[in-house]
Amino acid sequence: MINAYSATGSMKTLAPAEALRQLADDIVWIDLIEPTPQEDAYVESLLGIQVPTRDDLKDIEPSSRLYIEKDSVFMTASLVWRADGKDPQLTDIAFILSGNRLITVRYAEPKSFQLFIAGLSRLPEAGRDGATLLAKLLETIADRTAEILEQTVDRVDALSTDIFRDRGKRRPPQFLERKLADIAEYHRLISKVRDSLGSLARLLTFLMNVPLISQDKSDDNLCRTVARDVDSLSEHASYIAGNIAFLLDASLGLINVEQNSIIKIFSIASVVFLPPTLVASIYGMNFHFMPELDWHLGYPLAILAMLMSAIIPFFFFRWKGWL
Missing domain, CATH: 3.30.460.20 (CorA soluble domain-like)
Incomplete structure (x- = not known):
């Protein structure tokens, strides 16, 4: 045009x-x-x-x-x-x-x-x-x-x-x-x-x-x-x-x-659940001579140990400001 x-x-x-x-x-x-x-x-x-x-x-x-x-x-x-x-x-x-x-x-x-x-x-x-x-x-x-x-x-x-x-x-x-x-x-x-x-x-x-x-x-x-x-x-x-x-x-x-925040959450979660896993692994071993196996309160004490080993690191991380 x-x-x-x-x-x-x-x-x-x-x-x-x-x-x-x-x-x-x-x-x-x-x-x-x-x-x-x-x-x-x-x-x-x-x-x-x-x-x-x-x-x-x-x-x-x-x-x-x-x-x-x-x-x-x-x-x-x-x-x-x-x-x-x-x-x-x-x-x-x-x-x-x-x-x-x-x-x-x-x-x-x-x-x-x-x-x-x-x-x-x-x-x-x-x-x-x-x-x-x-x-x-x-x-x-x-x-x-x-x-x-x-x-x-x-x-x-x-x-x-x-x-x-x-x-x-x-x-x-x-x-x-x-x-x-x-x-x-x-x-x-x-x-x-x-x-x-x-x-x-x-x-x-x-x-x-x-x-x-x-x-x-x-x-x-x-x-x-x-x-x-x-x-x-x-x-x-x-x-x-x-x-x-x-x-x-x-x-x-x-x-x-x-x-990094997402990776940090996974890292902290793995650290928090590592001690309970350790406790469960110890008492999951099938050795014949384990004194705790004969305790009447052995099972609840193991559960309590796993909970405390998870809760204490969690609050420690909160106190440090890592969460």
């Missing part, structure tokens, strides 16, 4: 028809969403540029993600997608500045694009050109990334509260194991965010050296502001990653404590 946005903020869908070879002068943004090869060829015929394919977007070489060709600027960044769900992903998106137009090529629907399109009509008409739209779009992407980090902080804080509060209460054995799955989910999300911020930082560094941006004071200042925001978000993401790593270590430690 090809959506075109004019300088007035209105949107229309372009169709790759052979008869349509002209592009209105007021079109400042062309957004290609999961374009077909026919749609790629159509946009290439309109603008005279090479539109990156899905395979081109996956190339990790900096020279293939950030370059200038025939006065057109080609940039590729990785953005977080599905951050609100259980399976966050990274999607590669191409940003192209060709003349006075911005062209984006994407195969996903990041929420930042939806937010930017929703607020497109509120932008000043004087600033609606490709370079300014790109700077504003990158600002929206940074804001959306900050929102993702804030939501993750709240979730990690709630998870920390669940793990450490009410430690005295009995909880199901699988409780901490389930929390490990949540920790892994948040760690994966933060890893995706950090990768995205790294690609955005490289894109902004490259973009600020492009004459089309550096010669416009307003766009240059906005890009520099977004670059500083991306740097601060990267530091914040590293801090959150540290907290998640602490939760992981703490959860594994608590699991070990619970396992």
Whole structure:
């Protein structure tokens, strides 16, 4: 699908028809969403540029993600997608500045694009050109990334509260194991965010050296502001990653404590029942000359000895605080 946005903020869908070879002068943004090869060829015929394919977007070489060709600027960044769900992903998106137009090529629907399109009509008409739209779009992407980090902080804080509060209460054995799955989910999300911020930082560094941006004071200042925001978000993401790593270590430690408590119970039980077993073993021997065998009170005395040999160690362990 090809959506075109004019300088007035209105949107229309372009169709790759052979008869349509002209592009209105007021079109400042062309957004290609999961374009077909026919749609790629159509946009290439309109603008005279090479539109990156899905395979081109996956190339990790900096020279293939950030370059200038025939006065057109080609940039590729990785953005977080599905951050609100259980399976966050990274999607590669191409940003192209060709003349006075911005062209984006994407195969996903990041929420930042939806937010930017929703607020497109509120932008000043004087600033609606490709370079300014790109700077504003990158600002929206940074804001959306900050929102993702804030939501993750709240979730990690709630998870920390669940793990450490009410430690005295009995909880199901699988409780901490389930929390490990949540920790892994948040760690994966933060890893995706950090990768995205790294690609955005490289894109902004490259973009600020492009004459089309550096010669416009307003766009240059906005890009520099977004670059500083991306740097601060990267530091914040590293801090959150540290907290998640602490939760992981703490959860594994608590699991070990619970396992050790179970082993301790079995160990103490074996020690408590060892003396009664010794007494029973002694009087279970079938030697002919055993004086106690002729006692009338031998049986109750043996039972009493076994009970006392179990009770005394139990209370001794309680007194020592081992139970």
